[in-house]
Amino acid sequence: MPSAEKKPQTLYDKVFQEHIVDEKPDGTILLYIDRHLVHEVTSPQAFEGLRVAGRKNIPTTPRTNFKDVKSFVEEADSRTQCMTLEENVRAFGLTYFGLDDKRQGIVHIIGPEQGFTLPGTTVVCGDSHTSTHGAFGALAFGIGTSEVEHVLATQTLITKRSKNMRIQVDGALPLGVSSKDIILYVIGKIGTAGGTGAVIEFCGSAIRGLSIEARMSICNMSIEAGARAGMIAPDETTFEYLKGRPLAPKGDSAEWTRAVKYWRSLKSDEGAKYDNEVFIDAKDIAPTVTWGTSPQDVVPITGVVPNPEDFPTEEKRKSARDALVYMGLTPGTRMQDIALDKVFIGSCTNARIEDLRAAAKVVEGKRIAASLKRAMVVPGSGLVKRQAEAEGLDEIFIGAGFEWREAGCSMCLGMNPDILSPRERCASTSNRNFEGRQGAGGRTHLMSPVMAAAAAIVGKLADVRKIANSDTAPRKASPKLDVTPEPEDLSSDDDLESIMDISENNQPHTNTVALQTASSPLPKFSKLKGIAAPLNRSNVDTDAIIPKQFLKTIKRTGLGGALFHALRYNEDGSEKADFVLNEEPYRHAKILVVTGPNFGCGSSREHAPWALLDFGVTCVIAPSYADIFFNNMFKNGMLPVIIDDKAILERIATEASAGKEIEVDLINQVIKDSSGNKIAEFEIEEYRKHCLVNGLDDIGTTMLLREKIRKFEAKRTLETPWLDGSGYLSKKGRNGPVKVEAVPVPTTNRGEVITEPLEW
Template sequence: MPVAEGVPQTLYDKILAAHVVDEKLDGTVLLYIDRHLVHEVTSPQAFEGLKNAKRKVRRPDCTLATTDHNVPTTSRKGIKDIATFIKEDDSRLQCTTLEENVKDFDITYFGLGDKRQGIVHVIGPEQGFTLPGTTLVCGDSHTSTHGAFGCFAMGIGTSEVEHVLATQCLITKRSKNMRIQVNGELAPGVSSKDVVLYAIGLIGTAGGTGSVIEFCGSVIRSLSMEARMSICNMAIEAGARAGMVAPDDITFEYLKGKPLAPVYGTPGWERAIKYWRSLHSDPGAKYDIDVQIDAKDIVPTVTWGTSPEDVVPITGSVPDPETFKSESKKAAGRRMLEYMGLTPGTPMQDIPVDKVFIGSCTNSRIEDLRAAAQVVKGKKKADNVKRAMIVPGSGIVKGQAEAEGLDKIFLDAGFEWREAGCSMCLGMNPDILAPKERCASTSNRNFEGRQGAQSRTHLMSPVMAAAAAITGKLSDVRKLTEYKASPHIEAYKLNTSTPGKAHADEAIEDDDTARERLGDQPEDSSPQVNTLVAEATGSQGLPKFLVHRGIAARLDRPNVDTDAIIPKQFLKTIKRTGLGTALFHDWRTKEDGSPNPDFILNQEPWTKAKILVCTGANFGCGSSREHAPWALNDFGIRCVIAPSFADIFFNNTFKNGMLPIAIRNATELERIATEAGAGREIEVDLPNQVIRDADGVEICQFEVEEFRKHCLVNGLDDIGLTLQLEDKIVEYERRVSANTPWVDGTAYLRRKGQGGKLAAKAVPVPTTNRGQPLKDPIDW
């Protein structure tokens, strides 16, 4: 329910309240979205849905696109177009499809020919597209990164990507408030990555489920924006819907001179600053969960298992699963050690590594590279380390690092200096590990197969990864380098710009027309809305979910992540269908490619299962990619029963006409699982909210939110429902454009002399059959 007037509010409460377009009695909120970031993996099906329904993108001025997941990070010297540069057919198709879509829908796009291209969660902040007090979404779970600016930012699935493109709104529910306070002072060698890994190890990967985490305390306030981004980036790994840090002078300093932020020194900047200073939690604001961490307890931290919660201090040893509390934890621990090729009791500093990766949306910014270079300078990569890769988060980061000479430091040490992209974080591009290779990685996930089939990943900070590259094994950076101050203070300096007119690149310095265009103010303050969107008010519809009966398969595993449900090599598709054969691929298939007879879905009668019963908690943790529910649905499983679900997966299933059921009563869940284990059918009666056995005997009842139930039973899609509230959306946009004009995309994209058109067009990238040269990027 809404927070009562006069009641102290959290930062999340304030931003949510400012973006409510409509709210139902059951608490369902129609939330307005200020910023939308788009990349090639989660958007093709969304744009296809718009085209099929003859819908437009409502706010192209508030949408920014780039390619990052699939792109090679090898040299782009002499690149003609993306179609000839990317060799893999499926990767190339996703990237060229995005380029066609941004042209068709007139969306601003940073392609490979544009130095502003990069990882989507790096380019948003560095362009000033991310601003305090805004709502921001992307079809990527690590959208939580942007919360470092006091922005409510969350990952969404492809159905929601389509919903935001069409309506600029989302249908959602209020999250719980969680606070993680980190007080004290970090010791030398300890960075923000260690802080967040320690916190995840403390609360677990499901500790923040259903919550928005606000990070605060003296340690957080002392961190730079880039260090805060690393922490918020991994809030999703704690199960949270989003992570946030209240904006302050450090935030405002970072935003000075950013191309899409209000122009520093103008009345617009001062007006924005005044509002941004109000974005903090009120004294006395209530939190549903409150976690206190003392900075002195945090040391350089690394992961040992296949979940971000499996952490130990670098001074520790590989744990013994037999000491874990529950049998399920013991079994999971044994599986992880077998997968990781580790023996209990082995000192972490005795574990050799094959490769090192410094990059990803967690740790690929200029400060991360500076910190790593501080460790590497004057040293050489160990002989047993086959490759050590430095992958900047954007072309701008790369250029800045080269200007500072960081590239030379890495190259002299035997490292590879790459182009911008997601790279080895998830292995959807050529940068992958070979089977059973071990990697010291600054990325955010260590799931099975995340960096390549049978790959073994240890998460850590940039300085720790750099130390591993130099020593050839997991190492305590404090022994390698004499620190006079903590890296987060010494190497993580503020990335400030010279105050003045914002500009995107050097072209403005000698281009009078470009400079004049950028300096112009918008002619009007009305939102740039495609007026045609109101014509498409019908719902495409979904299959109705009433009584679902079928064979149920039993799965006894906790923390079943989305990479396990469908490995990343099957994500290179521009369709929603055809993924059923890839469901649980690494568990269903042996190393030689033959079916694994021990896996339940390869056994009769479960090869025709329509319901999945998972006895372990936190089903669907990990990515916001909607491919996981698509794979289940395509296999024929429309209902998943488990003790608990990760938030984004839970939401994505409903968007696809599927029903996730949380059964928290252990006795009831075991009764259901016993029926499934016996190969008998189960009946799920949604209208009556009852689960029955094959004989029609009631096993238990279940809960489901009334609005979600209404949509499933009636086969309603969100876009059709939302467009019925067009008048409320228009009124909201009018009011916000007047009150916070710096958020309105027209403030930087619609300029005098442009005829009311976008000043930043999508850069045309011709397909190979046209044979045209790549045009120069258009400057802002």
């Protein structure tokens, strides 16, 4: 009989399918991970977990006199994080880009720079904006700390298939409009929960016309649209960018040719089906800015602050009212009349050389407004900084009155001294404008680099199209970043091999030691009865659950006091009497009943469920969750229950509001009132239920599949050898995977980490 015709696949389907190690009847999948990036904020607890089980953000001030982390990082908690990272990379043998390494920088900028990010790979990091790497046709997504530990131990993740979503943007972009405006417009159109449960593929002529850097900005903020990841099919623009990168196959080699042939196949088939599609005409997009406390709160720069009473539902009206109170804005105010205190150009969204060139073109020959307290430019990596300085961009910014900083995340998340003071207003090229994101009480307006540059000159939110030299074309045209390391760094196979750790045998590189170790048990969860606290809010982000100033701990415990900090406490530290968790009997709540959708949106930080758990909450009931937060709850033995029927959810909330106990019976998948009457039923995946009821962690169950992982890796080496380094190393006759070796870590360095699969 003739074979069945192959079903058309999307780009996401193809990459996902190629990485399946094992699939259970309920759809639970063990997915192989090709690339893992690690940084200091979400890794300490993961390394600690490996140790216990026997399983094998920094200042951007000048570093001219840098000696070591201990003396350089002034904040004690930040210093602890950085020194802990150094200890961990030394102990576990990971590649480390330290503070005095010119390649150091933001993980989502240095990965592509080094050619570590390649089409068709799976890429993860304990950072929600890992979606950035999807610009290369990679399946890249953020993970929680428990999943960081899982990848370090097994080189795999346990997951489920996502839905397919397509956003097609066609036509020519108007003057002054960039990729940042595209993604802000998209988020404004579909909302911050519009892509929940989906991987978004961006396509269309407008997307095809963008540089790789611009594509990275779009994929970076796909997480702000609620998506698990964003992807763009690789093309000639992609291949040109990758050619010559240190960790990409050598250009014009047989390995490069073989890789490019495979990469060309990474596009959606004609007739591939999507669960949701959005079509946008590029001419409808104008330079865009945010007015509120969510990335979906956007208007054209020519617009005005909206009136909350114009929103269609009371839920949205309340959200808008709250946002305007926080932002200190009045409905009807012209956006261009809003005065600023600070301007920030940087972040993993917009700190690449192309961004800096475009911003420099706007400010060249001008001065920032005298009314500004501060304007900063923070390059995304040491190499971007060096390239910008070689082109004289630093002189343009400094001459205009900007601060020219060292590479880092800086004011994007405000975990170092680069923060806003309460009620200060900032024009920012970062990706989130949540309450307190850039500093407690700080007010953030998101926009593109050229718009931020224009705002700095005017001192208010400004239309870049009114500023001279503002056609947004880069000051110096370049088809790709000129940041390839100099010859003395990586000039030959011998030089490369001097920083490579090459397997002496042809064994797979999964952490075999880890796979032979018993799992760490979690508390068993079968039935929970207790006080349920009602929370009538929508889009509760992780910054609201646990503000970033409390993320500097290297432990998983002790965060209960910081839970919902801005909602629970006044500026003087006193309690807000009207917040539910400050009231009796809710101070002792074990269950949280959230009536609004999209709970846990924003960051991948696992600190959010840790804070809930430390407070005593082990179950959350809500209509919907952000994907990463949903996963993180299960990793900690907690139960997130989805009740999307509004009437049933209101019944549960009514019981909670009356101060009564409710019972969540996981075995029978029902919720009961205090009298034992059934209020609701709920669904849960069989695998996750099994783990919760039996107190199993994912690493323990993955250990049982070590032989399947070995076989997958052997097949991977044969089919895509460039992922093992065969394209950029002679390997001196050796076979099998290779790994970038950790530079010996003195107690002086600090930076970001890149790992490839562990070798054993």
